[in-house]
Amino acid sequence: MRTLAIGALLVVATAISASAAEDGPPPEAKAFDRFFDEAQPTCAYQPSGDCVDLGFSYADRDGDGRLTPEELNLVRNDFGSWAQWKSPEMTKKERTSIAIGHYAVQAIGLKNFVEAYDADGDGALTQEELLTDITLDQRPLGQVLQDPNAVDWVTLQQRLGPAAPFIGALGAAAQEQ
Ligand SMILES: [Ca+2]
Numbered sequence: 001m002r003t004l005a006i007g008a009l010l011v012v013a014t015a016i017s018a019s020a021a022e023d024g025p026p027p028e029a030k031a032f033d034r035f036f037d038e039a040q041p042t043c044a045y046q047p048s049g050d051c052v053d054l055g056f057s058y059a060d061r062d063g064d065g066r067l068t069p070e071e072l073n074l075v076r077n078d079f080g081s082w083a084q085w086k087s088p089e090m091t092k093k094e095r096t097s098i099a100i101g102h103y104a105v106q107a108i109g110l111k112n113f114v115e116a117y118d119a120d121g122d123g124a125l126t127q128e129e130l131l132t133d134i135t136l137d138q139r140p141l142g143q144v145l146q147d148p149n150a151v152d153w154v155t156l157q158q159r160l161g162p163a164a165p166f167i168g169a170l171g172a173a174a175q176e177q
């Protein structure tokens, strides 16, 4: 009986993945993919501020110059959907980086993250508030995030708690790609 049930599950799972392949990725995965294609060369080679601008405007859905926890949650969903779609062609290292990032975001929590940096208490983050602990310069973002002099890790960790250092791992991963 159990074998039958597992067999049925396998058939269903296969059918779902086959139909997913036919229909292509969900729209939010495609939206993130377009963003990723556009941002990747900028983030790899251009000054860090350009990369942050691109990411910020992607996340700022209503274009008011501030990121709410809801807007950040949409980005997380887009990214999750994209990562699931791209997972088969990722290296083990890329999958590990994504798992670490996912862990850090879950552990910190988007609402806590916004509250930790929301200097004026309006419930959303301007780019200035977001970058309080990071000093951008002409180097690409991955390099900036790996420079202990550019990121105030002590303050950042005080704000965000023990999961904060994993954000640094993301910076390192971004630079390697
Ligand atoms: Ca906004």
Ligand SMILES: [Ca+2]
Binding pocket: 117, 118, 119, 120, 121, 122, 123, 124, 125, 126, 129
């Ligand atoms: Ca604010």
